[in-house]
Amino acid sequence: MxxxxxxxxxxxxxxxxxxxxxxxxxxxxxxxxxxxxxxxxxxxxxxxxxxxxxxxxxxxxxxxxxxxxxxxxxxxxxxxxxxxxxxxxxxxxxxxxxxxxxxxxxxxxxxxxxxxxxxxxxxxxxxxxxxxxxxxxxxxxxxxxxxxxxxxxxxxxxxxxxxxxxxxxxxxxxxxxxxxxxxxxxxxxxxxxxxxxxxxxxxxxxxxxxxxxxxxxxxxxxxxxxxxxxxxxxxxxxxxxGAELIDLTPVRRAEPRELRERIEAGEWVVDLRSRKAFARRHLTGTLSFGLDGPMSTWLGWMVPWGAPITLLGESAEQVTAAQRELARIGIDRPAAAATGDPEQWAGGDAARLGELTTATFTELAAARAGRPPHRLPAPDVVLDVRMGNEWRESHIDGAVHIPLPELPGRLEEVPAGVVWVHCGSGYRAAAAASLLARARRQVVHIDDDYAKAADAGLPIVPGNQEK
The missing domain is CATH 3.60.15.10 (Ribonuclease Z/Hydroxyacylglutathione hydrolase-like)
Structure with a gap:
C-alpha cells in the first residue's frame, strides 16, 4: 500500500x-x-x-x-x-x-x-x-x-x-x-x-x-x-x-550620508535588530521593527503603501531575511539597505546616535505612586498601543489607547509630556516608542508582559467597563 x-x-x-x-x-x-x-x-x-x-x-x-x-x-x-x-x-x-x-x-x-x-x-x-x-x-x-x-x-x-x-x-x-x-x-x-x-x-x-x-x-x-x-x-x-517570480537579489547598499538624507526626508528607515539592541543604541530617527517578531505584518500595516523602505541589519543575512518577508506581502524591493552597527550607520558621528529608555510595569506602578526609580522620568501619559479587542478585554486605568497601526496618523493626539508606552509583550511598544522618539517626544518603552501589570499593583479596568 x-x-x-x-x-x-x-x-x-x-x-x-x-x-x-x-x-x-x-x-x-x-x-x-x-x-x-x-x-x-x-x-x-x-x-x-x-x-x-x-x-x-x-x-x-x-x-x-x-x-x-x-x-x-x-x-x-x-x-x-x-x-x-x-x-x-x-x-x-x-x-x-x-x-x-x-x-x-x-x-x-x-x-x-x-x-x-x-x-x-x-x-x-x-x-x-x-x-x-x-x-x-x-x-x-x-x-x-x-x-x-x-x-x-x-x-x-x-x-x-x-x-x-x-x-x-x-x-x-x-x-x-x-x-x-x-x-x-x-x-x-x-x-x-x-x-x-x-x-x-x-x-x-x-x-x-x-x-x-x-x-x-x-x-x-x-x-x-x-x-x-x-x-x-x-x-x-x-x-x-498573478504575481511574477520573486526577486531576492541583494538590495543596494546605502552609505551613512544617504541614511541621514533619508531620515531627514521622513522616510521609513527600519532597524531589524532586536528591540533590546535598539534600546541600547540606534541611529536617531530610525524605527524599531525587529526581525525576531512579526516585522512584516506590523511594518506592512503601518508604512504608506509604496513608500520607500530602507533596511538596517547586523548582517546581510538579516537584511535578506527581512527582504523575503516583505516580498511575501508585496513589498518587493526595499529602497536601500545597510549592515553593521549604529556607529557605522552614523559614519562615526556620535551626535546621530540615540538610546531608548526602558522600564517594567513594576517601575510604572512605582512612578505613578510618586516613587519613580532614579533613572526614569515620571510619566505624564501611559499609552496603550494594543489592538481594540485587547483594550476592551482589560486595560490600565487612566491609559490612553491608540492601536499601533493608527499611531503614525495620530501622533498629535498623544497628550503632552513624558510618554510611557506599552503593548502586550514589548514588541509593538518598541515600534511605537521609536515612532514617538522620531517625533521628538520623550518616551519610555515598557518592555514587559501586560499580564504582569495587575500583579505590579496597577489598577486594571476589566471587560468593557470604563471609569
Whole structure:
C-alpha cells in the first residue's frame, strides 16, 4: 500500500501554512507562499515532481507564489472557476475530481465564507479520504474571518462559513485530517486557537462553527472581529492579476550620508535588530521593527503603501531575511539597505546616535505612586498601543489607547509630556516608542508582559467597563 505524505511549509511570521502532498513520485502543492524556492527545495529533497498547484482562494494576507510555481514546473494551476483572474488556469468547481496520480485524487468542495468563491480540496488516497485542505474555511478551533471583502458582506459570508464548515464535517469521517492555510497567528483567522494539528472529529468537539447554531455562530464571530492589516487591500488585487517570480537579489547598499538624507526626508528607515539592541543604541530617527517578531505584518500595516523602505541589519543575512518577508506581502524591493552597527550607520558621528529608555510595569506602578526609580522620568501619559479587542478585554486605568497601526496618523493626539508606552509583550511598544522618539517626544518603552501589570499593583479596568 502506498502511503500519502503531507508536508507542511510553515510561514510563522504571517501565521500561515502551505502544503505539499505526495506519494513518493508526484506532488500537489496547496496555497504556496510567494517564495517558492522553499517548496522547490522540499520537492527536490523528497525526489518528487510537482504536477499540480492548487489555490483554495485568492488570498488577502499574502502574495501567492502559485502562478509562478505552476509556470516554473509546468504544473496544472487549480483556481476556482468563479474567480475573475488575468491568467490561464485550470478552473475548478464544486464536485470536480482531479487525478494527481494513480494514488492521489483531489475532490473539490465549494466552501464559501472566507471569500465568496472559496474551495476546499479533499485529499483521497487508495483507501479513501485522508484529509482536507481547508484554506480559510474550517480552521483549528475557529474559521477564517468573513469581513475581508467588506463589512457589508460580513454577515452573509459568516452564514456561508457556518454552512461550509458543517458541510465538510458531514462529508468526511471523523479521522480525516484538517489542513488549514490560516489560523496560526494570521489576521485572516476570526479568532486565535492554540493547536498544531486536528481532525474532523476533534473539530466537532471544539469548533464554534460545528457546535453553535447559525445565528449564535454569526453573532459570536461578528462580535469578535478586530482590525486587520491595511496591506490586505492590495493582496487580492495582486493575486487576481498573478504575481511574477520573486526577486531576492541583494538590495543596494546605502552609505551613512544617504541614511541621514533619508531620515531627514521622513522616510521609513527600519532597524531589524532586536528591540533590546535598539534600546541600547540606534541611529536617531530610525524605527524599531525587529526581525525576531512579526516585522512584516506590523511594518506592512503601518508604512504608506509604496513608500520607500530602507533596511538596517547586523548582517546581510538579516537584511535578506527581512527582504523575503516583505516580498511575501508585496513589498518587493526595499529602497536601500545597510549592515553593521549604529556607529557605522552614523559614519562615526556620535551626535546621530540615540538610546531608548526602558522600564517594567513594576517601575510604572512605582512612578505613578510618586516613587519613580532614579533613572526614569515620571510619566505624564501611559499609552496603550494594543489592538481594540485587547483594550476592551482589560486595560490600565487612566491609559490612553491608540492601536499601533493608527499611531503614525495620530501622533498629535498623544497628550503632552513624558510618554510611557506599552503593548502586550514589548514588541509593538518598541515600534511605537521609536515612532514617538522620531517625533521628538520623550518616551519610555515598557518592555514587559501586560499580564504582569495587575500583579505590579496597577489598577486594571476589566471587560468593557470604563471609569
Amino acid at each position: 502506498t502511503t500519502i505524505h503531507v508536508e507542511v511549509v510553515e510561514t510563522s511570521s504571517l501565521g500561515d501554512r502551505s502544503y505539499l502532498a505526495h506519494d513518493g513520485q508526484v506532488a500537489v502543492v496547496v496555497d504556496p507562499q510567494r517564495d517558492i524556492d522553499r517548496v522547490l527545495a522540499l520537492a527536490g529533497r523528497l525526489g518528487v515532481r510537482i504536477t499540480h498547484v492548487a489555490e483554495t482562494h485568492l488570498h488577502n494576507d499574502y502574495v501567492s507564489g502559485g502562478l509562478a510555481l505552476a509556470k516554473l514546473t509546468g504544473a496544472a494551476y487549480l483556481v476556482a472557476a468563479a474567480e475573475k483572474v488575468a491568467f490561464d488556469r485550470v478552473p475548478v468547481a464544486d464536485g470536480d475530481e482531479i487525478t494527481v496520480s494513480e494514488r492521489i485524487r483531489l475532490g473539490v468542495v465549494a466552501t464559501p465564507g472566507h471569500t465568496f468563491h472559496h474551495v476546499s480540496y479533499v485529499l483521497h488516497g487508495p483507501d479513501g479520504p485522508v484529509g482536507v485542505f481547508t484554506g480559510g474555511s474550517l480552521l483549528f478551533g475557529t474559521t477564517g474571518r468573513p469581513d475581508l471583502l467588506g463589512k457589508e458582506h460580513a454577515e452573509t459570508l459568516a452564514r456561508a462559513q457556518h454552512a461550509s464548515a458543517r458541510r465538510l464535517a458531514d462529508l468526511l469521517p471523523d479521522g480525516a485530517q484538517v489542513w488549514p492555510t490560516h489560523g496560526f497567528g494570521s489576521f485572516c483567522s476570526a479568532t486565535q486557537f492554540d493547536a498544531q494539528a486536528s481532525t474532523i472529529g476533534q473539530e466537532k468537539t471544539v469548533n464554534p462553527a460545528l457546535r453553535l447554531e447559525a445565528d449564535d455562530f454569526v453573532a459570536t464571530i461578528l462580535a469578535g472581529l478586530d482590525a486587520y492589516p491595511a496591506y490586505y487591500a492590495h493582496m487580492g488585487v495582486r493575486n487576481a492579476a
